[in-house]
Amino acid sequence: MSLRPERQAPPEIFYNESEARKYTTSSRIIEIQAKLTERALELLALPSDGIPRLLLDIGCGSGLSGETLTENGHHWIGMDISESMIDIALEREVDGDLLVSDIGQGLGFRPGSLDGAISISAVQWLCNADKSCNDPRARLKAFFSSLYKCLARGARAILQIYPENTQQLEMISTAAMRVGFSGGLVVDYPHSSRAKKYFLCLSCGPPSTSTPLPKAKGEDGGSESEDDSEDEENETVDVAERQRPAKRLKNGKKVKGRAWLLKKKEQRRNKGVTNVPRDTKYTGRKRKTRF
Amino acid sequence: MRLLTHNMLSCNIKGVTKGFPLSIEVQRLDTKDADFNPDFLRNIFPKLEWKAFHDAAVSIGLNDIPEQVDPTMLEDHEFLQKFHHALLEVHLEEGALICPETGRRFPVTKGVPNMLLHEDEV
């Protein structure tokens, strides 16, 4: 079974030239990073006065997330530990300023200097102790306490993360709350194991009752169709990026039955999809293994 | 790296209490056009450490940033253009940033400062 990237090597090693190259060539990765960034910006809830803000992109990588910030008119500073990823960002001629920096060593910015921060698919890397000198808890603490300091009062940080399990999720959120952040977790598409996305939404300063935590997407089964499309996209990125084990076909047993399939097909027809195959007596039957 | 970023950066080596402002060692500069947006300039102005911005501008050869400023100047178009140029259009491409307290040198290559700390600096 393939391991999550976080378990294979430290980020500066994993994100080598060839891995970084994927970020310029895979349209799926590009699209997903852009989508996640749009969502993070939405959750960042900056004033809608059209004034560009100065934002931080934590684990900016090849600058895909940053490009979305630029498209939305903002200035940004991106930091990443992988020089190969930064090189790709330079190649793409992104508009943000870039820094080679390890967020686990803390962020070196003046207090209150930034209007907000986003991070797309990076912070879970801090949970790995890939060198003897790396203590995940100490690194999370250094990261969050410095992040808290460098944000302007009332500013927010939106961190989209891929935690490996609930312990990791808790370790990250606890570290954030401990340094004084308020806020919490927004889980988009919570009912879909693949489309599910975690956004840790943090505010600098005391919790305010006037700004409740934003609502998650796809919480009610109602937007299931959207779930599906997300599913497909993620599946492909997952393969390239996360290498999930193929759960569905474990020892050739189908996890989802005929009834489920018929329902899904019906839903797609109702949505106006025209190329849904007819329902026949073969629908949902196990295929013979042929060689 | 532009002076905008320089004005926010601070050295965070363990034990350093005054890591700002980093001084700039210039080997090569570059100029790139940026969209002129007076609203952005007015909005960022109170967040800048002006003296550090002024000194940094001088150290990269921009001598038309006034040492003393007051918010009324933000209505002066000519001032705003100089401010804009120094803040957003001049890039340090090759050189270094130097911690004011320890003298530690952070190299800047291809416009990117390398702020990674050594193990004993964390």
Ligand SMILES: C[S@@+](CC[C@H](N)C(=O)[O-])C[C@H]1O[C@@H](n2cnc3c(N)ncnc32)[C@H](O)[C@@H]1O
């Ligand atoms: C999945 S990539 C996402 C890149 C970018 N946000 C995007 O949307 O394209 C995760 C990035 O996090 C970076 N990263 C991991 N650990 C880091 C650390 N300790 N400090 C800085 N960056 C880190 C990796 O180098 C990698 O570029």
